[in-house]
Amino acid sequence: MKTAALIVAAGQGLRTGGSVPKQFAWLAGKPMLAHSYAALASHPAVDAVLVVIGPGQEDALRLALGDVPFAIGGASRRESVRNGLEKLAGAERVLIHDAARPFLSHAVIDALLAALETHQGALPALPVADTLARGGEALGETVPRDGLIRVQTPQAFRTAALRDAHDAWPGDREATDDAQMVRALGHAIALVPGDSALEKITHPADFAAAEARHAAAMRVRTAQGYDVHRFAEGEELWLGGVPVPHSKGLSGHSDADVVLHAITDALLGTIAAGDIGLHFPPSDPQWRGQRSARFLEHAAGLIAGQGGIIDFIDVTIICEAPRIGPHREAIRASIAAILCISESQVSVKATTTERLGFTGRGEGMAAQAIATVRVPADNA
Numbered sequence: 001m002k003t004a005a006l007i008v009a010a011g012q013g014l015r016t017g018g019s020v021p022k023q024f025a026w027l028a029g030k031p032m033l034a035h036s037y038a039a040l041a042s043h044p045a046v047d048a049v050l051v052v053i054g055p056g057q058e059d060a061l062r063l064a065l066g067d068v069p070f071a072i073g074g075a076s077r078r079e080s081v082r083n084g085l086e087k088l089a090g091a092e093r094v095l096i097h098d099a100a101r102p103f104l105s106h107a108v109i110d111a112l113l114a115a116l117e118t119h120q121g122a123l124p125a126l127p128v129a130d131t132l133a134r135g136g137e138a139l140g141e142t143v144p145r146d147g148l149i150r151v152q153t154p155q156a157f158r159t160a161a162l163r164d165a166h167d168a169w170p171g172d173r174e175a176t177d178d179a180q181m182v183r184a185l186g187h188a189i190a191l192v193p194g195d196s197a198l199e200k201i202t203h204p205a206d207f208a209a210a211e212a213r214h215a216a217a218m219r220v221r222t223a224q225g226y227d228v229h230r231f232a233e234g235e236e237l238w239l240g241g242v243p244v245p246h247s248k249g250l251s252g253h254s255d256a257d258v259v260l261h262a263i264t265d266a267l268l269g270t271i272a273a274g275d276i277g278l279h280f281p282p283s284d285p286q287w288r289g290q291r292s293a294r295f296l297e298h299a300a301g302l303i304a305g306q307g308g309i310i311d312f313i314d315v316t317i318i319c320e321a322p323r324i325g326p327h328r329e330a331i332r333a334s335i336a337a338i339l340c341i342s343e344s345q346v347s348v349k350a351t352t353t354e355r356l357g358f359t360g361r362g363e364g365m366a367a368q369a370i371a372t373v374r375v376p377a378d379n380a
């Protein structure tokens, strides 16, 4: 069943303040929006992710995520969801998520999609721990909290039910989320366990608190990867996802992109997930001629799925020829785009071996990579 995700990021972040709307402000190593985008885009059941931004936010989106599909939102969250839905085609299930809730795990997405087997809608909810009361200048009446919950996103729906709910909702009334609109049509909405990591960034202090909570909950992991491929006549040369003109290419089961293979192994190493051969066995014909970007996306997806963050990639390409300098920036940009990180988080270096050894004799190329990531302490 086709599943789409829609991230609403068209707000102005007025309550948070700041020089840019909060979804584009940096949090835990990257623009806030990039966290939930990575978690959704890497989930194996999510086929497409659409970001809804405000008018004039196109450049900010490109800086945060590169060229990704987007829609232009409206004056309220409800209108932004509606505009996004108009651009979604062919998905039977849809996840609606606030960009303002950056730390989304695959476990929450799994629970929501499972609940859609029996319900038209599902959402993550947390119990209320504080006493609730009406406020003002002085304490007002205390409100019974029994049976109250705190509603989070993503909220998952059968797309047809959500479209019906938006069509039926009166245009002169606001709804603070989508589930109440689907419920208003008479559908029961399933509740799955919420996650304290999903707290919404709303007020100025939430930024520092989220940064501190996140830092305290994360551990730095560093791992290295190394790969070698043989030169062969008649092959294309792919380095870092970029075709590089050369008299020979590298041979291998896939496209033999030695750079992406080394980075893939380094990333898998950071979560002790084995190596590239374990995930994509050379004996399996389905990987023949495969683009190596697919392998790297898979490794990055495993890290994002654990709630991890890629901080930095440093790769060294070892060969006598071709010269890497003219292609360095294209390779950096390509690696950054595949990993949904910024180019400033990718370093590409090259060296020869002074004509010594197999690289010196031009028989093949090697690459070594070091990846630095942060993973939640409970996974570390």
Ligand SMILES: Nc1ccn([C@@H]2O[C@H](COP(=O)(O)OP(=O)(O)OP(=O)(O)O)[C@@H](O)[C@H]2O)c(=O)n1
Residues within 6 Å of the ligand: 008, 009, 010, 011, 012, 013, 014, 015, 016, 023, 052, 073, 074, 075, 076, 077, 078, 080, 081, 097, 098, 099, 100, 101, 200, 201, 202
């Ligand atoms: N017209 C709007 C308003 C909100 N949102 C999105 O809805 C989510 C939840 O909204 P909120 O936290 O209220 O964000 P803002 O509207 O930006 O905040 P504020 O009310 O402080 O301006 C955010 O990801 C926000 O970008 C949206 O897409 N379109």
Ligand SMILES: C[C@](O)(CO)[C@H](O)COP(=O)(O)O
Residues within 6 Å of the ligand: 077, 098, 151, 152, 153, 176, 177, 178, 200, 202
């Ligand atoms: C959708 C939501 O995040 C669920 O809790 C919340 O209602 C958004 O409210 P906001 O006023 O737009 O921040």
